Amino acid sequence: MLGSLQLSPATSQSLVQPPESNSTVAEEPITPIPEPPAIDPLKIKLGERLFGDPRLSHDNSRSCSSCHDLRTNGASLKSQDVGIDGSSLPLNTPTIFNAALNFRFGWEGKLRTLESDAKAALENPEVMGVGISALAEKLGADPDMHREFMAAYGSGPDAKNVVDALASFERTLVTPGSRFDRWLEGDEAALSTEELDGYRLFKSLGCVSCHQGANVGGNLFERHGIFHPLASPKPEILRVPSLRNVATTPPYFHDGSAQTLDDAVRKMGLAQLNSTLTDQQVKAIVGYLQTLTGNYRGAPVGPSP
Structure with a gap:
């Protein structure tokens, strides 16, 4: 999902304004991605190995990376990924990149920690379908x-340290170095005039009321479809998603019903702001959102092939 409830009026903004000064940048509602916390590198290495290990599923058929592709966008191109039993999962798979910066986990925000999120995915019969104690025993035999x-x-592996290793690795999956972060840090040449226009619209239209902070979202709950229907009506209340790397993570919304970023921006404007955005406004906002693509291990996050 691209976003959720926006209550600010859909005011227009001039598309020709001088760049913000560095003092203004320091007061922006969005902040650069922070450095990951210091974690034992042995735990990170082990967590990375587990993340790509199909033994984490009960039938050894899939790993975490089966749905969260770290080689591309941390997610997949599917509206809903397929469960271990072959059925479609109920919600679109969000990217794992920068998930550690969210205040809650899962579309409905029912989980409060990365550890509980990893445990829930392992135990979910539709996702990995494995008992963690049995998993630890299986891993310990290697x-x-x-x-x-x-x-x-x-x-040796046990129910606690298996989950801790996964969460330790996931905390490193941040993507700093986006052009927008470079602009926030004082590089005025990092963004074009049109991209800055898009950011000003993003703020003046009210998008930033839900999509702010280091993760450009991920830190509150909102209702979707305030003025007009947006996507599947259930769940009604969702954790606002992060917009980091959003240009690389189609399809959009909790049901994966918006296939392009242009489509998602138009639908959000109408459903959440009761505003029919012009082609010029959509182009500018999409241009801004494309500057939120960061880097993982020195390379830009890329869309799935």
Whole structure:
């Protein structure tokens, strides 16, 4: 989903204004992505190995990376990914990139920590369908895996440290270095005039009332479809998604019903702002959103092939 409830009036903004000064940048409602916390590199390495290990599913058929592709956008191109039983999952898979910066996890925000989110995915019969104690026993039977757990935790795999290793790795999956972050940090040449116009519209139209902070969202709940229907009516209340790397993560909304960013912006304007955005406004806002694409391990986050 691109966003949720916006209550600010849909005021227009001139598309020709001088760049903000550095003092104004310091007061912006969006902040650059912070550095990841200091974590034991052995735990990170182990978590990365687990993230790509199909043994985390009960039938050894899929790993976390099956739905969260770290080589591309941290998600997939599907409106709904397929469950372990072959059925469609009920909601679009959000990207794992920058998920650690969210205040709650999952579209409905029912989970409060990365650890609880990882545990829920492992135990969900539609996703991985594995008992964590049984998983720990399966991993412990692998001598190499057992040695890695001993090095990182001083003991073999168990229900707690399997989840902790996954969460430790996921906390490193941040994507700094976007052009917009460079602009926030004082590089006035990082954005074009049209991209700055798009950011001003993003603020003046009210989008920033829900999409703000380091993750450009992810820090409050809102109702969707305030003025007009937006997507599938259920769930009614959602955690506002992050817009980081949004240009790389189609399709959009919790049901994956918007196939392009242009379409998503138009629908959000009408459903949440009761505003029919002009082609010029949509182009400018999309241009701004494209500047939110950051880097993972030195390379720009890219769309799925």
